[in-house]
Amino acid sequence: MNDHSSTTPTINAAALRESAQRTLGLERDAIDALIAHLDGGFAHACELILGCKGRVVVTGMGKSGHIGSKIAxxxxxTGTPAFFVHPGEASHGxxxxxxxxxIVLALSNSGETAEVTALLPLLKRMGAPLISMTGRPASTLARxxxxxxxxxVEREACPLDLAPTSSTTAALALGDALAVALLEARGFTAEDFALSHPGGSLGKRLLLTVGDLMHTGKRLPQVPQGCPLRDALLEITRQGLGFTCVVANDGTLAGVYTDGDLRRTLDRYQDFTNLSVDxxxxxxxxxxxxxxxxxxAVRIMEDNRITALxxxxxxxxxxxxxHMHDLLTAGVI
Incomplete structure (x- = not known):
């Protein structure tokens, strides 16, 4: 028995990069090869799932199980109710x-994984439709x-051609292709996506509206049209948002006066005494x-290089x- 515990491998940066490039190249080729194999089976799988009144139950053993969990x-x-069930646990309750x-989606590269094929008689008796994802169309699971x-895949990226590498990458990519095809077929929108991602910055970007974050009532900076510039400056200072609305007699927005406008005013005028905000x-x-x-709102502010609206x-x-600070505080940016 070889003892490698005291052996420190020689580090060769060029060889390590070459290994990584070879691995990525093999996995890229594995995904590219899937495109030619997309056939009526893919469309039929989508039809089965779109017609399903329940959920997609994904199962798989070992590395295929990890990929299946991600696919679920x-x-x-993305709009298709799904969850993962471990095939070993499935046989025990x-x-x-x-x-x-x-509908069951079962993953097995060989198509002969014992824990997965053991479920076949039970699924057939139950009447739940089965979609298989394998590397062997003639396997028990596929048939x-x-x-x-x-x-x-033609070969694994592992130099021993043993560790699931290219095959798991191919299964993961095919699962993504299935999810996206179903998403598009359902007309799934960004708003639908946000409903299942309410937490974190993603949900905030997709769910929060300007109305959720804006300052209202007494926190809304505003002065009447025609007022002295001094009043507008005092309102900007009091509210601390870097601008004030200028409101016409009919209650509509006539314009705004901002910190940027103040700098331009300083460049143009020596005396503010007789200036009106207009x-x-x-x-x-x-x-x-x-x-x-x-x-x-973030995009509008960035495009116009302003900090408030x-x-x-x-x-x-x-x-x-x-104000831009409100968007930062809320995690939208």
Whole structure:
């Protein structure tokens, strides 16, 4: 028996990079080869899932199980209810998690994995449709499936051609292809995606609107049109948002006066005594509505190099103010 515990391998950076490049190249080739094997079985698998009234139950053993777990998670987050069941546990009670209204997606590179094939008689008796994903179309699992997805590879990226590498990459990519095809067929939207991702920055970018974050009421900076510039400067200082709305007599937004406008005013005028806000404001000024996604507000601010926006209703009445700091605090950026 060889003892490698005291042996420190020689580090050769060039050889390590070459190994990584070879591995990535083999796995890329494995994915490329799948394209030619997409046939009616893929379309039939999609049809079965789209017609399913229950959930997609994914199963697989070992490395295939890890890939299956990820595929189930991707399906569930893109509009196809799905979960993973370990095939060994299924034979010891967890099969009760599967109902006749569900559909089973079973992964096995060989198509002969004992823990998976042992479920075949039970699934047939239950009447749950079966989709197999294997590297051998003539295997037991593939032959007994209602639809077969070919995920075979010429060789593993492992130099011993033993460790599941190219084959698991191919199965993972094929699972993504299945999830995306189903997503598009269902007309799944960004808003639908956000509903299953409410936490973290992703959910915030997709769910939060300007109305959720804007300052309203007494926190809305505003001065009447025609007021002295001094009043506008005091309002900007009091509210601390870097700008104020300038409101016309009919209640609509006539313009805005910002920190940037103040710098331009300092360049142009020596004496502010007789200036009105109308003389120096930006009119009509950028504005958005409260139902706009907060992520869209970020884009508008970045494109126009500004840090705040007036929020108006459909009749152009100011109803709120949004500052870049609010977006940062909420995690939208």
């Amino acid at each position: 998670a991707t399906l569930a987050s 967890d099969l009760g998690m599967i109902t006749p209204g569900d 007994h499936a209602d639809a077969h997805l070919y995920a075979g 003389d120096v404001m930006t009119s009509p000024g950028l504005r958005i509505q409260a139902d706009i996604l907060a992520a869209e 007036a929020v108006v209703d459909k009749d152009s009445h100011p109803v709120g103010a949004l």
